[in-house]
Amino acid sequence: MVNGGSSQGEQDRRDRPRDRATHAPALGVANLNPFGDLNTLQHLSARLARSLRSVFEPVLRREVRAWAEPLRVQRFTDYRAERTDALTAWIPMTMTMGGAPVLLVIDGRFAIELLDLFFGGPGGVPHDTPSEFSPAAEAMLMRLGAMIADPMTAAWEPLASVSFQPGRIESNPSMISGVDTEDPVVITRFGLGHGPGAPVTVDIVYPVAALKPHTPSLTGKVLGKGAALDPAWQNGLARAVMQVTFPVRSVLAEPTMPLARLMDLKQGDVIPISFTSDVPVMVGGDRLGTGTVGTSNGRAAIRLNTINRLHEEESA
Structure with missing residues (x-):
């Protein structure tokens, strides 16, 4: 029957598996991440993680393992919700050539541990975390922010000539000006392992608005040429290098004798020793040249007769 066949076909069509529906992105939805894969910023964070060891090891008085976790982009309100209402230090880090402030975010219990260690204690943390930071804790956190600002500036140097300046600490993120709850932010999280306990994390939160002036550099596949070096920094480095000291010595003679004679000394x-008029002059483990032993101003001295440049010896 015609009706019967049609009913069977309709049943088969209903039972046939179907693919899930796919929907095009809704019009008007903002893209939270305008920078693409963020590989450049991830590389920058890895550079910064290596420098954070020198910041926290003196305070924690022990060896620290530091690493950068994968970046993520979300709205600031969602990031705040993840941190709950636990005591947290929000330190605005004013970034030159940036709009909104960068935020250094430190867990309150970790901050209290650092404070106790700073004043010579064992790093104890009370069971009940206070609702706000003491003036001493705020002063210590301000100092910590200044200590982290220098490695942040150095980590950014291959990308852009920027600097960071810590501002007033807030325990309530609603009091931070320049960052709206709906603003997209890039979260760079750093893990710190400093003993048998669980590692702690420190976050640096970049509002997308603060990074937009550096979009050409951030969207590059690799880091481009570094920014022009500061002449004052170069001169300071050159002066520091020129103050490095090396041991200079001269071997007048190296006599040998049998073990039996040594044991009878x-x-x-x-x-008895003998040496020629020219004796070798050594710098570290390398031969600088030869010279003649004599006196100068009443003190023993060596006049250099020949100088062997180290690069000449290496190329020979």
Whole structure:
């Protein structure tokens, strides 16, 4: 029957598996991440993680393992919700050539541990975390922010000539000006392992608005040429290098004798030596040249007769 066949076909069509519906992105939805894969910023964070060890090891008084976790982009309100209402230090870091402030975010219990260690304690943390930071804790956190600002500036140097300046600490993120709850932010999280306990994390939150002036550099696949070096920094580095000291020595003679004679030596024995007019002059483990032994201003001295440049010896 015609009706019967049609009913069977309709049943088969309903039972046939179907693919899930796919929907095009809704019009008007903002893209939270205008920078693409963020590989450049991830590389920058890895550079910064290595420098954070020198910041926290003196305070924690122990060896620290530091690493950068994968970046993520979300709205500031969602990031605040993830941190709950626990005591947290929000330190605005004013970034030159940036709009909104960068935020250094430190867990309150970790901050209290650092404070106790700073004043010579064992790093104890009370069971009940206070609702706000003491003036001493705020002063310590301000100092910590200044200590982190320098490595942040150095980490950014291959990308852009920027600097960071810590501002007033807030325990309530609603009091931070320049960052709206709906603003997209890039979260760079750093893990710190400093003992048998669980590692702690420190976050640096970049509002997308603060990074937009550096979009050409951030969207590059690799880091481009570094920014022009500061002449004052170069001169300071050159002066520091020129103050490095090396041991300079001269070997007048190296006599040899059998073991039996060495074992028979006693106080007053004389070991004859002989040396030529030119004696070797050594710098570290390398031969600088040769010279003649004499005196200068009443003190023993060596006049250099020949100088062997180290690069000449290496190329020979």
